[in-house]
Amino acid sequence: MKKLMLSAVVLGLLAGCAGQEVKDKAPVEDKTGGVSTSGVEGQGLGADELHDPNNILSKRSVYFDFDKYDVKGEYQPLVEAHAKYLTGHQGASVVLQGNADERGSREYNLALGQRRAESVKKMMNVLGVQDGQIETVSFGEEKPKAECHDESCWSQNRRADIVYKGE
């Protein structure tokens, strides 16, 4: 019953959207799993928690100091919250995407981004999350969030993002 109502709502929204481009935040993935845009119940993601702006789980980014990959104290509650979510939802998994600011070697920054992702993963492991629920990748300096050439942008790019699979 609930599913039928949800579909009706989706249809209603779509009716007003003729000609609008679908905008993706994340890169488009192969959807051969037969995903529908609304039906995520099968994965038990509890989508509301992860996207509720009043919930710490909607925050996805850990920021780092220059040349550093250790998770600062101020971000520990964030990582703990996501770790708790993952241990409570065995079907959920995340990709941890590490990034670096533009200064210095691109290859070294790729490795630095990887270390930032790995740092967050290690903290989650300690909190009980299994390796099978976490993948770590690095974009180095190649996918900056902010593109100016000073610390106001650099600080935004020194970061690891927690991205749930299926989002």
Next chain:
Amino acid sequence: MFGKIIARISLLPLLAAAALAHAGLTIEIVGSGATQIPVAIVPFAQENTLSQSITGVVGADLARSGLFKMVDTAGIVPPPSQPNDIRYPDFRSRGADAIVIGAVAPQPDGKLNVQFRLMDAARQTQLAGLSYTIAPTQLRQTAHRIADVIYEKLTGDVGVFGTKIAYILKRGKRFELQVADADGFSPQTVLASNEPIISPAWSADGSKLAYVSFEKKKPMVYVQNLLTGQRKTLASFKGSNSAPAWAPDGSRLAVVLTLEGHSQIYSLNADGSGLKRLTSSPLVDTEPNFSPDGQWIIFTSDRSGGPQVYRMPASGGAASRLTFDGGYNVTPRFAPDGKSFAFIQRSNGSFNVAVQDIATGQVQVLTDTRLDESPSFAPNGRMILYATEIRGRGTLAAVSSDGRVKQRLSEMSGDVREPAWGPLVK
């Protein structure tokens, strides 16, 4: 079914020289050598009937090296094209030490015969004289060969005017791996993508480029044949795959993989088989580079706390630390004679190209730009090409190994980065 939306990529083979070349990168000299040899280049007989000036390219090549001063020959009439026609006082009074003369003769079959002579202005003797029969499409290439001969005779070093450079051009959201002549002309796109491309690396014979592409949403290493445009995936292991480096004999490459968690250096055969781990440190090992004799690999490692340059045998094994100045020394690249390496040193927030002599450990910082990356030696070891940023835009630059000659290579339509100087091709 939605089907897969992949990054739009195109792979292209490198074309033979085009009839009408255009400049992708424009190169300006911003610093010249300690001494400059004054050379007078006289327009070749009949070259004004051609679509492409030969002496224009020769003069630009020599001037760009920073080691020559062009002597104006405008008032010397008629311009000599044979040694017997040279009135040496005309040239000596203008300060010339060397004179270049020549002639072009169209052949009945459509080919061109190009001959030139390099004369010593003081001794009035011939230093070099060569003749080429070429197709008109080979005019620029022939001019580069002539410039190489002049350069070699007058400086004693091998000329690199006929070599190629690879780099990545970013325009908006589009990335292109391009190969251009060393003078910036005739850029050709060998890979175009909506996702980043980094770390191009030439095979020693110049036929292939290895590079890292993010087109599958994470970094993977590919090897592309420049003659056919065909490519294969070299490394697509779990995690990130990057930093390809060719062994000089072309049989193997070193790469950096994170399949065991943190970035470590591995080697594999050129066909992708035979994966072998070369480093085992608890932190980051990356940016491998083979010595020209194939015996060593220098690389960047965090193992002492911050990134420094280390050297190990090419088959892996105990590594020794090479850099000790400051806390950030990365991207080591051997000079062609194997006796020194270029690298990037950070000091007081500034990232500069430096060169270190391996035997003595002596370091010389070469640049005064501030955000330098990716040093790459010319195959004669005299110039180092690198990426930097000027007024917020990614630009290439070059500096001579003694720090005196400085060039800027600009591309007006976008940001250029990740240069790699191609090898000498016989």
